[in-house]
Amino acid sequence: MADQKKPLAPRDQGAPDYTRYLHPSMVRNYGKWKDHRDIRPGVFVHVSEDGDSLYTVRAGSPRMMSAPLLRKVCDIADRHCQGYLRFTSRNNIEFQVEQEEQIQPLIDDIEQTLGFPVGGTGRSVHNIIHTQGWLHCNLPGTDAAGVVKALMDRLYEEFTHENFPQRVKLSTSCCTINCGGQTDIAVNLQHHHPPRIDHDMINRCELPKVVGICPVLAVRPDRVNGHDTVEVVEEKCMYCGACHAQCPALEIRDGDTDTLSIWVGGKSANTRSGPSFMKLATWGLPNNPPRWPEVGEAVSAILNAYKGGAREFERVGEWIERIGWKNFFEQTGFKFTKYHIDTYRWSRTTLNASSHVRF
Numbered sequence: 001m002a003d004q005k006k007p008l009a010p011r012d013q014g015a016p017d018y019t020r021y022l023h024p025s026m027v028r029n030y031g032k033w034k035d036h037r038d039i040r041p042g043v044f045v046h047v048s049e050d051g052d053s054l055y056t057v058r059a060g061s062p063r064m065m066s067a068p069l070l071r072k073v074c075d076i077a078d079r080h081c082q083g084y085l086r087f088t089s090r091n092n093i094e095f096q097v098e099q100e101e102q103i104q105p106l107i108d109d110i111e112q113t114l115g116f117p118v119g120g121t122g123r124s125v126h127n128i129i130h131t132q133g134w135l136h137c138n139l140p141g142t143d144a145a146g147v148v149k150a151l152m153d154r155l156y157e158e159f160t161h162e163n164f165p166q167r168v169k170l171s172t173s174c175c176t177i178n179c180g181g182q183t184d185i186a187v188n189l190q191h192h193h194p195p196r197i198d199h200d201m202i203n204r205c206e207l208p209k210v211v212g213i214c215p216v217l218a219v220r221p222d223r224v225n226g227h228d229t230v231e232v233v234e235e236k237c238m239y240c241g242a243c244h245a246q247c248p249a250l251e252i253r254d255g256d257t258d259t260l261s262i263w264v265g266g267k268s269a270n271t272r273s274g275p276s277f278m279k280l281a282t283w284g285l286p287n288n289p290p291r292w293p294e295v296g297e298a299v300s301a302i303l304n305a306y307k308g309g310a311r312e313f314e315r316v317g318e319w320i321e322r323i324g325w326k327n328f329f330e331q332t333g334f335k336f337t338k339y340h341i342d343t344y345r346w347s348r349t350t351l352n353a354s355s356h357v358r359f
């Protein structure tokens, strides 16, 4: 019989109790914040009903950091922030102080000790979110983190200044599944042919799941050399790679043909026009490490046109909807092709079925 007095193992899964990690000012003023405002790029203040102020300094991080670098980050939090800091979903590090005069010494320490820029608030280019990539996922066709590094080096000044009509959020995804989500500008990898099947290796996979995961029913049961396997109906396949996630014997990645594409106009916020899906801007850009110059030029073309033509507070998608896609293609210089037309036959709500398309 198990020892009834033996303590249970500490809980090791699920979200931890976040209240233990809140800055003391956040605990004191929990539920009592009445206002917040930007002070300068990368710095904002929350003011509570009791008159307390909490200043947040946002530094852009490269997301993947070594243990020695993280120790330096923690040392800064110890020196200035009573040992507290937090990470945002866009991989910024936010340091918080209670006195305004603590801000500049904190920024100096961040810049000198870490070399990280302070910014990414308000009408700037925010830190780019990227997918898990080779660190955790078995599907990457490119190095999403590398594209982010190359882009943010190019957009450094746009991160530290607020020069746009509205905030600009970017993402990169290393396969067509796009777990980077819906953003103003997204760089996504695209495959250009169906998966190649290794019939000798496929017995390691659960075939009903491989058949079931294809969103367009292109994977069917088959038999080869007397063994159960699958076939792919090539006319149906849209090269999404979902089957490769289920079974590595269906290899879709191809260093010779995979390219990068850029999508625009997505957002998750309910503000003004509501949430929206991204649409294709340009495709066929070479997957060209280590600096992906063609991607950088295409992103800059969109940002320059947006900065010059959008009205105050318009997000990228709202600006494009107002000026029309024809003008978007003219202003960015991207070529309009047949692949920009959504011909998905079950579509009900997109371009294919809309009477309001303006080309």
Ligand code: SF4
Pocket (backbone or CB within 6 Å): 131, 132, 133, 137, 138, 139, 140, 141, 144, 173, 174, 175, 176, 177, 178, 179, 180
């Ligand atoms: S975008 Fe694709 S390859 Fe990259 S982490 Fe997400 S599922 Fe994996």
Ligand code: SF4
Pocket (backbone or CB within 6 Å): 194, 195, 213, 214, 215, 216, 217, 218, 219, 232, 236, 237, 238, 239, 240, 241, 242, 243, 244, 252
């Ligand atoms: S790549 Fe996508 S569409 Fe093609 S067979 Fe695999 S799951 Fe189906």
